[in-house]
Amino acid sequence: xxxxxxxxxxxxxxxxxxATAARATALIVIATxxxxxxxxxxxxxxxxxxxxxxxxxxxxxNRLAYRFSAPRRGDIVAIxxxxxxxxxxxxxxxxxxxxxxxxxxTVYVDGHAIDEPWVVRRAAxxxxxxxxxxxxxxxxxxxxxxxxxxxxxxxTRRERIVGKALF
Amino acid sequence: MADGRGRWVTVTLVAMALAxxxxxxxxxxxxxxxxxxxxxxxxxxxxxxxxxxxxRMARLARFRSAFTEDVHVRVGHAIEWSSRDxxxxxxxxxxxxxxxxxxxxxxxxxxxxxQAADVRLTxxxxxxxxxxxxxxxxxxxxxxxxxxxxxxxxxxxxEDRDTLERP
Numbered sequence: 001x002x003x004x005x006x007x008x009x010x011x012x013x014x015x016x017x018x019a020t021a022a023r024a025t026a027l028i029v030i031a032t033x034x035x036x037x038x039x040x041x042x043x044x045x046x047x048x049x050x051x052x053x054x055x056x057x058x059x060x061x062n063r064l065a066y067r068f069s070a071p072r073r074g075d076i077v078a079i080x081x082x083x084x085x086x087x088x089x090x091x092x093x094x095x096x097x098x099x100x101x102x103x104x105x106t107v108y109v110d111g112h113a114i115d116e117p118w119v120v121r122r123a124a125x126x127x128x129x130x131x132x133x134x135x136x137x138x139x140x141x142x143x144x145x146x147x148x149x150x151x152x153x154x155x156t157r158r159e160r161i162v163g164k165a166l167f
Numbered sequence: 168m169a170d171g172r173g174r175w176v177t178v179t180l181v182a183m184a185l186a187x188x189x190x191x192x193x194x195x196x197x198x199x200x201x202x203x204x205x206x207x208x209x210x211x212x213x214x215x216x217x218x219x220x221x222x223r224m225a226r227l228a229r230f231r232s233a234f235t236e237d238v239h240v241r242v243g244h245a246i247e248w249s250s251r252d253x254x255x256x257x258x259x260x261x262x263x264x265x266x267x268x269x270x271x272x273x274x275x276x277x278x279x280x281x282q283a284a285d286v287r288l289t290x291x292x293x294x295x296x297x298x299x300x301x302x303x304x305x306x307x308x309x310x311x312x313x314x315x316x317x318x319x320x321x322x323x324x325x326e327d328r329d330t331l332e333r334p
Contacts, residue, residue, distance in 0.1 A: 045304040081289040081330050083272025086306035088330060100334075130334035139331065154331030 038064055040084060040162060048141030048151055049089055051120050052076070059089070065164035071095075071137055073114070076165040079139065079156050087162055088152065091118070094138030096158075102127035105144055121145030137161065197320070198275050201284055201313060204320045205270045208233040209290075212258070212268040223263070231255050233322055235314065240325040267293045270309075284320070286311040287328075 014020040035041065040061040044053050053059065061078040071077060071092050078087040093107055093114070094100040101108045105122035108114070125148040132138045132155060140153040211230035214223070231251060240248045248254040273288040292305045312324030 079330065081272065081306060081308045082274060082287050083289060085271040086289045086291055090331075127334060138334075152331055154329070154333040156331055160330070 038062065039166075040078060040087075042078060042087065042089060042165075044089060047146065048143050049076075049091075050141075050143040050145075052091075052118055052142045053089065060166045061087075061163040062166050063163040066161065071158070071161055071164070073109075074118075077137075077139065078162040078165065079160050080162050084162055088139070089165065090139035090141055090153070092137050093140050094132040094155075096132055096134050096136055098132050098138075099129060100127075100132060100138050101129040102148075107140075118142050119144050123147065133157075135159075197277050197281055197284065197315075201275055201277075201286060201320050202273060204233060204313070204322075205273065205286065205288070205311070208322065209268045209270045212266075214261075214263060214266045216263060216265050218263060227255065227259055230258060235316065235321050235323045238323055238325070242327050264297070265295050269293075282315045284313045286313065290327075 040063055042059050042061060044057040044059065045055060047055050073092055073095055075092045076089060077092055078084075078089055080087050093116075094109060098109050099111070102125045105125045106113050107116065119142055122144045123146065125144060127148070135158050136155045137158065138153075138155050141151055143151070207229060211226050211233065214226065218226070234251045234254065236251050237249070238251050238254060240254055248257060269291045270288050271291060273286055275284060275286050277284045287308065287310050290307050290309045294303050295301065296303050308328040308330050310324075310326045310328055311322055313320045314323045315321075
């Protein structure tokens with residue numbers, strides 16, 4: 001079979017069609033595994049993660065990030081809706097069991113203001129004191145300059161966290 | 168001879184695999200009928216700015232046929248309709264414009280008697296901001312209740328769900 005394919009087909013199948021087919025199959029299998037199991041590419045819409053991510057931006061989520069460790073404060077995570085075709089991208093602010101409050105735009109965890117270098121503008125958000133559940137995380141976007149009523153924030157269960165944004 | 172027989176075996180196996188996949192994909196089932204109903208509903212809820220009035224009327228008729236007379240629809244905490252006519256009146260009043268609705272990540276649970284079903288999914292709505300003209304995307308988790316009437320699946324209940332639980 002080697003070299004038996006007509007010259008006009010060579011740009012497509014190469015000199016050795018079997019080897020080309022094997023390489024193409026391997027590539028498809030690797031891409032399917034990589035994007036079906038490990039990575040989730042995300043096109044961003046909306047401004048709730050400004051200035052870290054802009055409307056129309058792109059990132060990739062590592063689904064295996066929390067396989068052996070728990071999500072941490074400051075991590076940017078994807079949170080699934082009914083599935084993974086549409087996800088929220090938010091930053092973890094409150095961990096399980098913590099008491100969280102937002103006062104004048106500053107986030108307090110267990111009574112202490114937390115350092116959030118990623119927040120550039122702060123509107124005077126107010127959120128009364130509440131406790132994050134045992135298997136929950138409290139997530140907020142980085143854009144604290146927008147009105148809190150227009151900003152999707154809240155508690156989410158651990159099982160809804162798809163993974164951690166890579167960049 | 169051996170080469171010829173091997174080729175026939177391969178062709179037969181591939182044909183059987185294709186037939187099996189086609190049967191699995193196209194075999195009639197309640198889940199498949201529900202998916203088709205929801206796809207039709209999403210298509211009927213979508214619109215284009217330049218739609219002629221007759222096309223709009225036909226679309227609304229298809230939209231109407233997807234619901235029971237006593238359908239109950241709740242969006243957020245403020246918007247609620249308790250009949251098909253009320254829902255249709257609201258939808259007919261929407262301004263004509265580019266609006267694309269897609270229902271993704273369907274999780275279908277059919278009751279044991281195969282007469283009712285619950286579907287959890289994500290509704291994605293893309294459109295254009297009327298002031299800037301830039302594309303917009305909104306996604307919400309939605310719970311559908313469907314019942315079988317005269318052999319057809321129709322929607323009897325629609326409620327949106329908060330992915331993030333606001334404290």
